[in-house]
Amino acid sequence: MNRWFSCCCGELGYVQCSELNDSSVIQGFSNQKAGNMALHTGESLERVMANHRRFLRCLGLEDYPLIAGYQVHGTRVALVDGSYPGKSVMDVADLIPETDGLITREPGLALAVFMADCMPIFFYDPRTPAIGIAHAGWRGTLHEISRITLEAMVEAFGTNPADCRIGLGPAICGKCFQVGDELADIFNEKYPDAVRREDNGTFVDLAAVNTMILQQAGVPQSAIVQSNICTICHSEPFFSYRATKTTGRMMGVIALRGGCHVVST
Numbered sequence: 001m002n003r004w005f006s007c008c009c010g011e012l013g014y015v016q017c018s019e020l021n022d023s024s025v026i027q028g029f030s031n032q033k034a035g036n037m038a039l040h041t042g043e044s045l046e047r048v049m050a051n052h053r054r055f056l057r058c059l060g061l062e063d064y065p066l067i068a069g070y071q072v073h074g075t076r077v078a079l080v081d082g083s084y085p086g087k088s089v090m091d092v093a094d095l096i097p098e099t100d101g102l103i104t105r106e107p108g109l110a111l112a113v114f115m116a117d118c119m120p121i122f123f124y125d126p127r128t129p130a131i132g133i134a135h136a137g138w139r140g141t142l143h144e145i146s147r148i149t150l151e152a153m154v155e156a157f158g159t160n161p162a163d164c165r166i167g168l169g170p171a172i173c174g175k176c177f178q179v180g181d182e183l184a185d186i187f188n189e190k191y192p193d194a195v196r197r198e199d200n201g202t203f204v205d206l207a208a209v210n211t212m213i214l215q216q217a218g219v220p221q222s223a224i225v226q227s228n229i230c231t232i233c234h235s236e237p238f239f240s241y242r243a244t245k246t247t248g249r250m251m252g253v254i255a256l257r258g259g260c261h262v263v264s265t
């Protein structure tokens with residue numbers, strides 16, 4: 001059974017992790033047909049905001065403030081609490097500085113990450129309930145943004161990793177992510193099972209690395225759901241920075257249902 005599946009909403013498409021779907025959570029990852037979601041790539045703000053609204057409306061998140069970080073391939077995780085309601089990303093200036101992970105237990109807030117080839121990681125603790133989302137490229141993966149985001153939930157909410165369900169979203173796959181010798185050696189030292197040496201080069205499977213990290217942090221393997229969807233070689237239309245040097249980015253978003261926060265304009 002494929003535990004990630006494609007959805008469409010008119011022309012627009014997205015994928016969802018079925019393991020995270022329940023009455024408390026809304027989540028999804030946009031595809032290229034939903035348009036560019038990034039605020040920092042020079043496309044007109046009106047166009048990007050229209051793409052945000054269209055995608056969020058499909059998910060039923062149109063009234064949820066959108067909270068996101070200015071991603072720097074780092075490991076800083078922001079706790080999004082009651083001080084955020086009423087704020088929403090309308091411009092680069094509204095992004096939380098130097099932040100690649102977001103967590104909250106506040107209903108009615110949409111936490112978002114933006115990427116093209118990097119991996120969106122969706123966290124759901126149904127017992128608390130609480131959620132998180134992280135942007136994990138190879139740097140973030142190597143510096144364990146997945147573990148750090150989970151541990152931020154443990155510290156802030158008392159989350160038990162054994163309760164969590166985690167979705168590893170579409171990203172560059174282990175057949176496409178070719179690395180140089182230096183990076184191969186670094187990954188090989190810590191995660192040899194995720195490194196594959198072929199005649200034409202060395203390849204790293206970021207989903208496998210993040211799965212190992214999360215398992216070591218206490219999440220059951222059965223609760224970690226890889227999408228097996230590659231932004232380069234999968235037939236689904238995704239933006240890929242590596243393949244096309246695109247300026248487009250997709251959005252991964254997750255929210256706890258409910259709340260009544262009004263977006264200020």
Ligand SMILES: [Zn+2]
Nearest residue numbers: 173176230233
């Ligand atoms: Zn691939």
